[in-house]
Amino acid sequence: MKPLNTFLLIAPAALLMLGVFLVPFLLLAVLSLWTLKPGTLSLDTSLTLANYARLFGDTYYLGSLWTTLWMSAVTTLACLILGLPLAQWIVRRAGRARGLLIGLVIIPMVCGALLPTLGLVNLLGPLGVVNGALKSFGLITSSLPLLGRPIGVIVGLVQAFLPLMVLPLITSVERIPLDYEQAAMSLGARRVTVWRRVLLPLMLPGIAAGGLLVFCASLTAFVTPQILGQGKVVTFASLAFQQASRVLDWPFASALAMVMLALLLVVAGLGAAVARFARRQA
């Protein structure tokens, strides 16, 4: 193929992504250094770190950042604990049901953020399935407050992002030859030992990749926390959403977004380091 033709085939898609995706990110960095003129919605374009000073000087914003971080960490851990047995089962034991099971796993991904969250409101709400079932068994008399609490938000995040953990895990388990396990077993290792000494180290790249995806997705989630947190659990992304589309303070929203981006880069760096470490061990 002629180089010019190749270029012409690629150009439309590349230009679109450059203009509509990449350029906004660059503008975000600039915008976060601007401010709103007090009492107006017009921009003061002199460069200042005022937005960042406001963010890091206010315990409300810092508290929300802390809430977001620990909820993301708990979500990631929960996804790992739930994802490991599921991924290993799908690869090693599912047989012909495998396609069906993978199909079930990706359903929350293609349904978007909203519909499962609607279901969760009816699952966890005061009159919902969990409380209704517990009441009819006589285990509780008044409803457990699950919505508007971190626990409800975490359940929603785990449900939404579990597929992001399971898919990389499936890929990494698939790469482990069955012989490794059988060899370890034939040498007399117990199943727990085989899992801990043979399988777990080989799954580390998948765990790092999945963990990274889940953590980053939780860190920036705003639909699930907004609905299940009912305004009482304020995550960093929902703060940014409020500032951008309700308060219309775009410079401050941009600063919040830049902080999220910086956090993600740090986490991604850590994830890459873990993956490199795992490869060297393997």
Place this chain on the structure above:
Amino acid sequence: MKARPADLAWLITVILVLAFLLAPIAVLVFSAFDAGNIFRFPPRAYSLRWFEAAFASAEYRRSLWVSTVLAFVSTIAAVTLASLAAYGLVRGRPVYRRAVEVLLLAPLTLPLVVWAIALLSIYASIGINGTPLGLILAHITITLPLAARIMIATISQIDPTYEEAAESLGATPARVFLRVTLPLAMPGIFASSAIAFLVSFNDVVVSTFIAGASWLTFPVRVFSQLRSEGIDPTTIAIGAMIVFATLLVVAIGERLLKLSRRL
């Protein structure tokens, strides 16, 4: 293989995890059949009245129509652009291939919320916020990376010998593409269209930021309503139908195209 207690415990764990994963969607569908104005468990009575209300509501029909048109246009644009780029990248093997791939796939790893905030301020300053053009551009941008990933994999798997054979028999490059490459790439094109359509139709994150007053997609309408007024059972019934349609697409895609293997 003989069953052991450990295997049984493993199987039960797997079933519980899957139940947890699918519980919200199952509850959504179940609660659509509750006759009451507010869902309660166990329901006092069951009925189809919310489905009737869903079909009767002009307001929801309009937002569903917006969602459908938007998803349709974005899917066609994204899959076309992604397929052309994938063909150029795989067959042309330009020196800048790696850089373009990173650019095309970037939205899969960078957070959409951060991008949406940036996009909102740019859209507002050039005056296309809340317009169909703004929405379509945004939706092409979120669906193109998914299509590009599938199409790059698809075209890489097509043996170039077929194309070379057609060429040596005198077919023009355009004819080779239309008669040889395109038919062979069809499974990938169908798979990426299905995924792109579902993602665009169900998107709430990006659309909520840039939605105006007149072009509201169904998820945006439900989301803003949820935060202000709580759940309207009619939206639950519509949600249940959307879930059903989504399941159908995924099931057919899985059966015919091994959809999950291409993600």
